[in-house]
Amino acid sequence: MDLKQLNAFIAVAELRSFSAAATKTGLSQPSLSRLLKQLETEMGVMLVDRYHRPLHLTEAGTFFYDKISTILTEVDTVVGMTQRLSAPSSALNIGFVPSILYGLLPEIIARLKQSNPEIEVNLKDISSYQQMEALKSGDIDVGFGRFAHQDPWIQQILLRHERYVVALPKAHPLANVREQRLIDLANNRLILYHQTHLPISTVPTRLGTLSSASAHKLPKQKNKHDGSSPESATTDQITEPLLYLFAQYGITPFMTTTVSDLQVALGLVAAGEGITLVPASLKTVRTEQISYQRLIHENVTSPIYLHTLKDFVHPSIPELLRATYHVYEQRGITYRRQKFESQR
Structure with a gap:
């Protein structure tokens, strides 16, 4: 599990669209889909229900989004603070x-x-x-x-x-x-x-x-x-x-x-x-x-x-x-x- 996978999931969860999420993250749609699939495989959990339009999160995906989005916000804050501290x-x-x-x-x-x-x-x-x-x-x-x-x-x-x-x-x-x-x-x-x-x-x-x-x-x-x-x-x-x-x-x-x-x-x-x-x-x-x-x-x-x-x-x-x-x-x-x- 890495930040690229997590950011791909966050984009899909928020936009409920692979194409919109790909545009937001600057990735191709196949690359985005691959990162999300890798994340689900590593966790052994399906996070996104791909059979609905717009896309829906599974119950596990909703729980994971609520928790991980807060953590990623804190990571962004720490990175920014570290950069300001160094320069x-x-x-x-x-x-x-x-x-x-x-x-x-x-x-x-x-x-x-x-x-x-x-x-x-x-x-x-x-x-x-x-x-x-x-x-x-x-x-x-x-x-x-x-x-x-x-x-x-x-x-x-x-x-x-x-x-x-x-x-x-x-x-x-x-x-x-x-x-x-x-x-x-x-x-x-x-x-x-x-x-x-x-x-x-x-x-x-x-x-x-x-x-x-x-x-x-x-x-x-x-x-x-x-x-x-x-x-x-x-x-x-x-x-x-x-x-x-x-x-x-x-x-x-x-x-x-x-x-x-x-x-x-x-x-x-x-x-x-x-x-x-x-x-x-x-x-x-x-x-x-x-x-x-x-x-x-x-x-x-x-x-x-x-x-x-x-x-x-x-x-x-x-x-x-x-x-x-x-x-x-x-x-x-x-x-x-x-x-x-x-x-x-």
């Missing part, structure tokens, strides 16, 4: 979520280039979830995101917590209230925009871990307290980030609308279609139509994480971290200095 690119490819770009990322990159004039930096707009695969494939070397991820290939450090602010239409009755409470916002339409949700395993509750079946439930009743202390037991592991913030205080928004991204959400707020919560770095966007006000709840924050591979840290990442901490110190931002494991 690291001089360029530093940085992934970021859009909200980070409105914050301190431009200053951090300017500081990095100032202290390392020879460095080449490429910035890529990519969601927190997609950053995980982009790191493995080598599309990016490091990523700034808003969510914790559990992935055996990835390591991450928490850079800091950024306070949320409430974004309201300028004509809203609460638009000039300088300190807002979540309970006072509950009767508004809340606009949701996150593409990535909180991983169930990282959502805390005061009652301990609940079953995944309840992961998207909303609390059934509002808690009309003054918002001074969380009521985390009502969260039922809600994974939508903004709903989770409300649920921490036992609050269910009156109505929600989900849109594709943050800019669309702010556009709807500007049009008077609802309110939303955004990291404080966004409060310079659409200020003609939107009023941004502080929330009194100190724990209503959005974390900022830095992700990279566990086994390969690009040579320029330590400089990126130093630039990040330099900007934080200049801005008086509280943080805890950290390093990635393979830097130590």
